[in-house]
Amino acid sequence: MSTPILEMSGISKTFGAVRALSEVDFQVDAGEVVALLGDNGAGKSTLVKVIAGAHPADNGGVISWDGTPVNIGTPADAQRLGIATIYQDLALCDNLDIVGNLFLGNERLHFPGTLDEVEMERRAVELLDSLSVSIPSLRVPVAALSGGQRQIIAIARSLLGQPRVVMLDEPTAALGVAQTAQVLDLIERLRDQGLGVVLISHNMADVRAVADRAMVLRLGRNAGDFPIADTSYEEIVAAITGASDNPVSRRSTRTGSSATATKDKE
Amino acid sequence: MTEADTTPGSQSALRQANERRVVEVLRREGTRTQAELARATGLSAASVSNIVRGLRSAGAVSVRNTSSNGRRARAVTLLRPPGTVVALAFTVGRISVAVGDSDGNPLAGEQIEYDVPADPERAVRRAAWLAETTLLRARIDPGRVGAVVVSVPAPIDPRTGVVGDISCVPRWAGFRPGPALSERLGSPVLVENDANLAVTAERASGVAQGVDHVVQLSLDVGVGAGIVMSGRLFRGAGGTAGEVGHIGLDQRGPVCRCGNRGCLETFVGTDYLMDMLPRDSFRGAGLGAVVLTDVVGAALEGDPGSRRVIAEAGTALGQGTAIIANLFNPEMIVVGGELAEAGDLLLDPMRRAMELGTLGSALSDLRVVASTQGADAALRGALITASHSLS
């Protein structure tokens, strides 16, 4: 097997007294869609923010990129490695058109000097074509787009930096059926292009539709890593809720105080 | 969030058992209020209310506000046995789903554009997603689905469920869509050819109601025929009966994907028709954007080029259908698909060609009519077939 693009082991993250992540292991391969699953507060967004450099991990863990240990201390570190993140609030500018939004925040990708509108439009068309995305006009303000089209523009924008890992936090949460299908198509296309995709979702149908693997977090810890094709829906739900724990392991978790959960009782 | 939002799957076994208790009481005792149902089953008022909501969205019960001893109450009546069916239809550019009650009446439906020919496993995976998502959004418990019927635009071997070799989805050849879908959806899955399902729909609620000897042509990228003889679908030994698109009409015609020359499909298949259009008959629109319905529309408005293309398709269709009529002696030939919306512009030349090629006796009682089922005939046929396979 080839080296994963991104491999993390023993990652912890505390916020004051709250232990959001406890010695978590995680990896993404090229051409793979990994679903990151877990109940509310399980630590999914925290893990994504650690990878994105928004919240550096506590000391002690190891992050490797192409097998080489790296430090991700800031968002710029993550971007330089080739990690793109699409957060749930998309931060698109309603008054700018599609081209403007695609290049917003990607200023370092512009040619030296002023913005070359023609060149920007050419690259926007090229990018959207490569994703088989059809948008009626690149010059409509994004306020006029549907939720699904906005999501696709946000994903497209993140691809301008030519990332190798793309992380999507709940990309389909507010979308209709046809729009969700378009986002799923796009995720499959990213995988086909050899990118590693991390998908956070509470929707098991969406997960089963596109993910290759499901990584489950519970109370900030690893709670299972499943190949989607060979795993039943029930097994994954059991891992998410903790229903699969046998009484012995449940008791040992409860007594091993430091091994537990998110909050130390004060 | 309700339970149905978060638990698509069969985790709801307990809920299903409770639902059966409620249905049993309604069946035995007729209309009952929710409070009476709770008393009779020993379930909590909240569970009864949940179960009734589920049964109602599945069309199994009706609920009426009433009063009991001066207090507001909800009276529940059983309409039909609970049980939901799912129909899925693959066409070249689309996946459609319909969810129906146990009588085959549609409750919910969705469709998405999808590159179906590209990869059968992916298409099936996406179809399972579409079915799950549609059930979820209609708040119908997937555990209640009792039958799934799938329409595929290719011959299907009735013994094995394997997709045949020659079709508009060549990469599906040798693939079995049933097992993957059945595993995903947790219920039995029947895979059937689209033309066979279309004729089923036409006999249930279209122009062929009460007709026992009928051949329905489905015109699309290819040409399929659903054949019903003596009231029964005729599939052939390996499921390729009705592949009339490969009836040879012209030994010097264009080479067909089946390897022969001048097959019926090369005269009426959508892609061939589009290639026959005169260069500038659609000024304004870039030619790539023109679709078959545009051509039909233009013909109906009198565009001579479009009329000619459709008339010649009708003639070829009549030549092919003459052979079918001589073989099977049907009472009715139904023409379905987008092209059929051209009506007599297609059917008149077709009838004339049939008169030249058909035995007088086979022709005398034969009606040639356009389908009334529209584009989702196969999907509706699948829903009906699924409801019949319940019980």
Ligand SMILES: Nc1ncnc2c1ncn2[C@@H]1O[C@H](COP(=O)(O)OP(=O)(O)OP(=O)(O)O)[C@@H](O)[C@H]1O
């Ligand atoms: N900035 C912060 N300060 C303090 N606590 C935090 C912070 N961010 C997250 N947490 C805590 O860390 C834990 C994990 O939160 P996180 O947002 O990662 O969960 P999640 O799995 O993304 O949940 P959801 O599905 O609700 O989005 C929670 O207990 C949360 O309250």
Ligand SMILES: [Mg+2]
């Ligand atoms: Mg989160």
Ligand SMILES: [Zn+2]
């Ligand atoms: Zn042929």
